[in-house]
Amino acid sequence: MVTKNEIKFIKSLRDKSIRNKFNLFVVEGKKSINEFLNSDYKVYKIYSTHPANISYTDVIQISEKQLIQISALKTPNKHIAIFNKIKFPLKNQKNYFVLDSVSDPGNLGTMIRTLDWFGYDQLICSKNSVDCYNTKVIQSTMGSLSRVNVHYVDLYDLISSSNLPVYGASVSGKSILEFTEKKDSGIWIFGSESNGISEDISKLIDQNYCIPKGNNCVKTESLNLSTSFSIILSFLKLY
Numbered sequence: 001m002v003t004k005n006e007i008k009f010i011k012s013l014r015d016k017s018i019r020n021k022f023n024l025f026v027v028e029g030k031k032s033i034n035e036f037l038n039s040d041y042k043v044y045k046i047y048s049t050h051p052a053n054i055s056y057t058d059v060i061q062i063s064e065k066q067l068i069q070i071s072a073l074k075t076p077n078k079h080i081a082i083f084n085k086i087k088f089p090l091k092n093q094k095n096y097f098v099l100d101s102v103s104d105p106g107n108l109g110t111m112i113r114t115l116d117w118f119g120y121d122q123l124i125c126s127k128n129s130v131d132c133y134n135t136k137v138i139q140s141t142m143g144s145l146s147r148v149n150v151h152y153v154d155l156y157d158l159i160s161s162s163n164l165p166v167y168g169a170s171v172s173g174k175s176i177l178e179f180t181e182k183k184d185s186g187i188w189i190f191g192s193e194s195n196g197i198s199e200d201i202s203k204l205i206d207q208n209y210c211i212p213k214g215n216n217c218v219k220t221e222s223l224n225l226s227t228s229f230s231i232i233l234s235f236l237k238l239y
Contacts, residue, residue: 002047002062002070010047010070010082016131023085025133029077030054035143036083044082054079072135085133088149091122094185096164097233099125100155100201101192102225108132109140110226111190116144118237123150124158126198159187159204166206168197169232171222173208176235183236193225 012018013026024044027033030053037043037056049067051059067076097115102108108130115123123132130137132150141148159166165186189205191197197205211223211231223231 002060002066007066007069010080013082014072014135016134019085019131019133024082025085025138026072026135027081027083027138028071028073028079028135029139030079032138032141032143033079033081035146036081039146041083041086041146044084046079046081048079050078073139088151090124090151090153091149093122094164095120095236096162096187097123097229098155098159098187098189099123099129099191100189100197101126101195102129102190103192104225105130105134105136106140107193107224107226108134109137109145111229112137112141112148112150113144114226114230114233115148116141118233120233121148123148124155125150125152126155127152155189155201156204159189159201162187166204168202168205168208169210169228170196170208171210173210175212176209176232177212179209179235188232188236190225190229193222 010026013024019025027036033046033054043056046054046056046059047062047070048054048059049062049064051061067078067080070080097120099108099111102125112123112132115121129152132145138145165181167186167188169188169190189197189201209232211228
């Protein structure tokens with residue numbers, strides 16, 4: 001049984017300020033919930049129209065009507081869970097992937113999923129980037145957020161204090177095919193689709209790189225951010 005106050009509270013977690021206040025976030029769908037159940041995240045509550053389908057002992061049964069009320073999806077998926085957020089320490093690594101002022105939740109979710117695919121477990125974002133616990137972000141990651149730690153930091157301080165080479169993704173940069181430095185050592189920065197990398201961060205970049213077009217006849221001005229991110233990661237990891 002779920003009360004009206006519980007329904008109101010679950011819906012309120014769509015708001016970043018409420019998520020931060022209570023240190024909680026919502027995950028929808030059996031696959032994603034299971035990914036978080038098998039991670040370091042601790043479950044707060046799970047609600048389901050089919051409790052027997054979830055491998056957890058204390059699942060609260062709800063009706064289809066209640067599911068529709070608390071779900072952020074147009075087509076709700078039977079199960080909704082609330083997890084406690086975790087504050088992960090920033091790891092010292094040779095490779096850092098950095099997002100500067102990225103606001104699109106779908107892009108962020110896809111990039112987290114891409115990092116997970118290539119075996120990376122950390123992403124760094126500017127403080128004004130979209131919240132990784134945003135419902136749309138979590139839905140886009142398909143559970144990968146349970147394995148990729150996302151940090152929100154002052155990018156200028158982080159990058160300027162590092163001795164690693166700094167590379168930027170920019171349509172005005174050299175072709176990524178000309179990259180001859182160590183692929184497993186560096187800071188890679190990606191900016192928003194609308195504004196690119198911010199001016200103060202651009203000053204810290206040693207060299208910008210782009211993804212070359214198929215030929216000179218291609219009229220498209222740019223690629224989607226998450227697509228560019230995926231191509232550059234695949235180049236660094238596979239070639």
